[in-house]
Amino acid sequence: MIAVEGVSVSFGGVRALREVSFEVPAGQVCGVIGPNGAGKTTLFDVVSGLRRPGGGTVRVDGRDVTAVSAVRRARAGIRRTFQRTQVFGRLTVADNVLAAMEWRGGGGGLPADLAGLPARRAQERRRRERVEEVLELCGLAGLRDAYAASLPVGRRRLVELARALADRPSLLLLDEPTSGLDAGQTARLAEIIAGLDTTVLLVEHDMSFVMGVCDRLVVLDLGRVIASGTPAEIRADLTVRAAYLG
Numbered sequence: 524m525i526a527v528e529g530v531s532v533s534f535g536g537v538r539a540l541r542e543v544s545f546e547v548p549a550g551q552v553c554g555v556i557g558p559n560g561a562g563k564t565t566l567f568d569v570v571s572g573l574r575r576p577g578g579g580t581v582r583v584d585g586r587d588v589t590a591v592s593a594v595r596r597a598r599a600g601i602r603r604t605f606q607r608t609q610v611f612g613r614l615t616v617a618d619n620v621l622a623a624m625e626w627r628g629g630g631g632g633l634p635a636d637l638a639g640l641p642a643r644r645a646q647e648r649r650r651r652e653r654v655e656e657v658l659e660l661c662g663l664a665g666l667r668d669a670y671a672a673s674l675p676v677g678r679r680r681l682v683e684l685a686r687a688l689a690d691r692p693s694l695l696l697l698d699e700p701t702s703g704l705d706a707g708q709t710a711r712l713a714e715i716i717a718g719l720d721t722t723v724l725l726v727e728h729d730m731s732f733v734m735g736v737c738d739r740l741v742v743l744d745l746g747r748v749i750a751s752g753t754p755a756e757i758r759a760d761l762t763v764r765a766a767y768l769g
């Protein structure tokens with residue numbers, strides 16, 4: 524689960540986040556919506572550890588991670604995809620996913636690598652099996668040997684998702700995950716997200732996707748939470764209609 528409490532961020536005179544608080548119970552999917560400049564990206568930066576808030580705390584699974592670096596958060600299972608996709612263009616799709624798991628190393632260092640110890644080989648086999656599993660899940664099995672740079676943006680986005688899922692994250696942050704996806708890929712993405720047991724926080728402009736895939740929504744406007752609740756509650760909220768849905 525994730526709990527954001529009283530988080531504020533200012534850029535000079537601009538108050539990008541003002542006392543933002545909300546919780547997402549374990550395994551639920553929460554959408555963050557709001558007009559341009561509402562503070563969505565800033566909130567993601569705070570949760571993933573790229574930006575320290577001026578005030579407030581972020582807890583993940585009960586642990587206060589407010590002062591923990593982005594790298595350590597990633598290692599603790601908080602994974603993020605970006606608005607602009609970040610994949611290794613010169614690696615194949617399969618190697619992109621494998622690389623996402625290699626940071627742990629194999630244990631035993633170089634001697635173990637050189638000796639090709641059985642435990643190391645078994646671990647390598649498990650990782651490769653996991654790669655195939657995740658590629659299958661993301662509809663990328665047929666593209667496993669394609670270079671990531673050769674793929675259209677929608678596929679690259681799915682590669683990024685596969686990378687984020689490979690290590691079984693405890694919290695997954697998705698920044699505009701449907702951008703660049705066609706209708707079929709968007710439907711597939713909704714299925715993938717629905718099938719995860721991970722807590723998910725996503726920023727997305729595609730309202731029908733958000734309403735379909737999220738268990739709850741947080742609506743930001745000018746850095747404030749102006750509404751939160753189930754998609755049905757949000758839809759019914761007139762303030763939100765006026766501020767955002769039109």
Ligand SMILES: Nc1ncnc2c1ncn2[C@@H]1O[C@H](COP(=O)(O)OP(=O)(O)OP(=O)(O)O)[C@@H](O)[C@H]1O
Nearest residue numbers: 534537538539557558559560561562563564565566
């Ligand atoms: N590095 C920065 N320096 C100064 N102001 C910033 C910076 N980053 C964001 N802001 C300001 O903070 C506010 C919130 O921006 P943020 O990018 O978080 O909004 P957003 O909801 O993600 O918008 P969008 O939907 O356009 O991505 C905006 O007024 C923005 O101009």
